[in-house]
Amino acid sequence: MGVMAVDRHVEVMTGCELMWSADEIALSGEIDASNAALIGARIHALLGAPVVTVNCAAVTFLDVAGLRMLVRTGVAAAAADTIVRLRCSPAVLLTFQLCESRNPLGMVLQGDDPVVDGHDGDGPETPE
Numbered sequence: 717m718g719v720m721a722v723d724r725h726v727e728v729m730t731g732c733e734l735m736w737s738a739d740e741i742a743l744s745g746e747i748d749a750s751n752a753a754l755i756g757a758r759i760h761a762l763l764g765a766p767v768v769t770v771n772c773a774a775v776t777f778l779d780v781a782g783l784r785m786l787v788r789t790g791v792a793a794a795a796a797d798t799i800v801r802l803r804c805s806p807a808v809l810l811t812f813q814l815c816e817s818r819n820p821l822g823m824v825l826q827g828d829d830p831v832v833d834g835h836d837g838d839g840p841e842t843p844e
Contacts, residue, residue: 729754732775739765744774747782756785763789763796771803773827778811787820794822801826 727734732745734755741759762768770786772778778786786802793800804812804827812818812825819825 727758731777734758736762738762739767740769740771742771742774744776746777746779747772747775747785748777748779749781752779752781752785755782756789759789759800760792763793763798765798767799767801768793769801769803772808773803773805775805775808778808780811780815783811783815783817786823787817790820790822792822798822799824803827 724735724737727736730750732743732747732751732755735742736758739762741755741762743755747755759768759770770789790800800823802808802823802825804825806828809825809827812820
């Protein structure tokens with residue numbers, strides 16, 4: 717059996733490393749005003765696919781410029797009939813919660829917080 721090659725790209729920018737393929741972007745480090753526009757451009761380039769995964773599990777800091785970029789990306793995704801599945805680190809979840817943006821348009825937040833994942837711990841978990 718042959719193995720299908722996946723075209724992956726890696727980019728290092730101020731405070732952050734970005735790796736992307738046709739339908740997924742993985743970020744590590746910090747997302748802030750110094751790199752949010754470039755990260756947003758990379759995510760926007762993937763919109764149009766049914767689902768785009770943005771893996772922020774290794775993001776250690778998200779400032780308001782990064783949050784604004786992610787929220788705007790969700791709006792653009794909704795307009796492109798794309799769902800952005802955002803895998804969140806504790807730092808990313810905290811920023812969304814502090815800014816009361818727990819249900820951004822065009823995005824599904826995923827993380828270790830059961831309330832964010834759609835389960836509050838008070839009843840049976842909803843099957844996916």
